[in-house]
Amino acid sequence: MDKFIYLLMEGYRSLWRAKLSTFSSIATIGVTLSFVGFGAMATSNLARLANESRTDYAIEVFFTQLTTDSEAQEIMNEIKSMDRVREGVLITKQEAAEIFQKEFGENIYDLLDDNPLPTSCKIKLEESGLEPAEIEPVVKAIEAMDKVEKVSYPAKAITLIESYFQGMLSVVALISMAILMGTTVLVSNTIRLTIFSRKDLIRILKLVGATDRFVKIPFIVEGIIVGIAGGVLSSLLTYLFIRTANSFLMLFTPYQLIWDWRVIILLILVVALFSILGSRKAVKKLLT
Numbered sequence: 001m002d003k004f005i006y007l008l009m010e011g012y013r014s015l016w017r018a019k020l021s022t023f024s025s026i027a028t029i030g031v032t033l034s035f036v037g038f039g040a041m042a043t044s045n046l047a048r049l050a051n052e053s054r055t056d057y058a059i060e061v062f063f064t065q066l067t068t069d070s071e072a073q074e075i076m077n078e079i080k081s082m083d084r085v086r087e088g089v090l091i092t093k094q095e096a097a098e099i100f101q102k103e104f105g106e107n108i109y110d111l112l113d114d115n116p117l118p119t120s121c122k123i124k125l126e127e128s129g130l131e132p133a134e135i136e137p138v139v140k141a142i143e144a145m146d147k148v149e150k151v152s153y154p155a156k157a158i159t160l161i162e163s164y165f166q167g168m169l170s171v172v173a174l175i176s177m178a179i180l181m182g183t184t185v186l187v188s189n190t191i192r193l194t195i196f197s198r199k200d201l202i203r204i205l206k207l208v209g210a211t212d213r214f215v216k217i218p219f220i221v222e223g224i225i226v227g228i229a230g231g232v233l234s235s236l237l238t239y240l241f242i243r244t245a246n247s248f249l250m251l252f253t254p255y256q257l258i259w260d261w262r263v264i265i266l267l268i269l270v271v272a273l274f275s276i277l278g279s280r281k282a283v284k285k286l287l288t
Contacts, residue, residue, distance in 0.1 A: 022226060025190040029230025030237060032179050033271060037238030039172040040263045046165050048258065059123040059139060059153040067119055067147045069093075076121045079142055084134065090121045118149065180274045183230070187223045187278030220279040227275025231268035238264065 061079065063072050069092050080088045091099070096117035097108045108115055123142075125135065135153060143151050239259065246256045 022190065025186055025226050026229045026233060028186060029183050029227065029271070030233025032182065033230060033234035033267065034237035034241065036172070036176045036179050037234050037264065037267055038241045039168075039175060040267060041238060041242060041257060041260060043165075043168050043172050044260050044263055045257045046168055049255070057125065057154060059125070059135075059142065059151060060120060061123060061142055061148060062118045062120045062150040062152070064147050064149045065116075065118060069119060071147060072119045072121065075145060075147060076123075078145070079121070079123055082138060082141065084126050084138060086124045086126050088121050088123045091119065093117055093119050096120065180270065183227065183271060184274045184278040184281070187226055187275045188282040190223070190226055192282045219282070220276060223275045223279025223282075224272055227271045227278075228268060231271040234271075235264045235268065 061076070063075070067075075069090070072092075073090055076088045076090050079085060093115050096119070097115050100106070100108050100117060108117065125138065139151050139153060142148060242257050242259055249256060
C-alpha cells in the first residue's frame with residue numbers, strides 16, 4: 001500500500017516539476033473537450049426534444065359532412081384496434097366549433113348559418129411506431145376506410161426532427177473522436193517531455209534494481225491526472241456554455257437546455273481512458 005501511494009505521489013510531484021507543460025496540456029485539453037461536451041449536451045437535449053415531440057405527434061382524421069357522431073365513434077374504435085395505435089379522441093362538430101371560437105375568438109354560428117366544420121378525431125401512435133416508414137401504412141389504412149374524407153399527420157416535422165438528430169449525432173461523434181485522438185497525442189507528448197527531463201533519474205533507478213513497472217507507473221499516473229484535470233476543466237466550460245446558451249434562448253423560446261451530469265461523467269471517464277492510452281504509448285516507446 002505504501003508503495004502504491006508513493007507511486008501516486010511521485011506522479012503528482014513529477015507534474016508539478018513541469019508546471020508549464022502540464023498546465024498548457026490541461027488547458028488545451030479542457031478547451032477542446034468543452035466543444036465535445038457542449039455538442040454532447042446539445043445532442044442529449046435534442047434527443048429529449050425528439051422524445052417529447054413523439055408523444056405529441058397525432059394523426060388527424062376528418063370524416064365526411066354526413067357522418068354522424070355515433071358513426072365517427074365506431075370508425076375511431078376500429079382505428080384504435082390497429083397495431084401501433086395508442087389512443088384516440090373524438091372531436092364532434094360542436095366541439096370543433098368551440099375550438100374554433102377559442103383559437104380565433106369568433107363564433108362560427110355568427111359568421112355562417114350552419115357549422116361547416118367536420119367531425120374528426122385525433123389518433124396518437126406508440127412511440128416506437130413513429131418512424132415515417134412505419135406511420136405510412138397506418139395512414140393508408142385509415143384513408144381507405146368508409147366515410148373518411150382526409151387524413152393529416154406531421155410527416156415533415158417527424159422527418160425534420162429525426163434527420164437533425166441523426167445529423168448532429170454523426171457530427172458530434174466524428175468531432176469527438178478527432179479531439180479524443182488529439183488528446184491521446186497531447187498526453188503522450190507531455191509524458192515524453194517529462195521522461196526526457198528525468199532521464200538521469202530513470203537511469204539511476206534502473207541501475208539500483210527498480211523494475212520497469214515501478215518506473216512506468218508514475219508516468220501513467222501523470223497522464224491520468226492530466227486527462228482528468230482537462231476533463232474537469234472542460235465540464236466547467238461546458239456549464240458556462242449551457243448557461244450562456246440558455247440566456248440567449250430565453251429571448252426567443254421557453255425551451256432551455258438541461259445540464260446532464262451523466263454526459264459529463266461519461267466524458268471524463270472516456271478522457272481518462274484515452275489519457276491512459278497516450279501515457280502507455282509514450283512510456284512504451286521511451287522506456288523499453
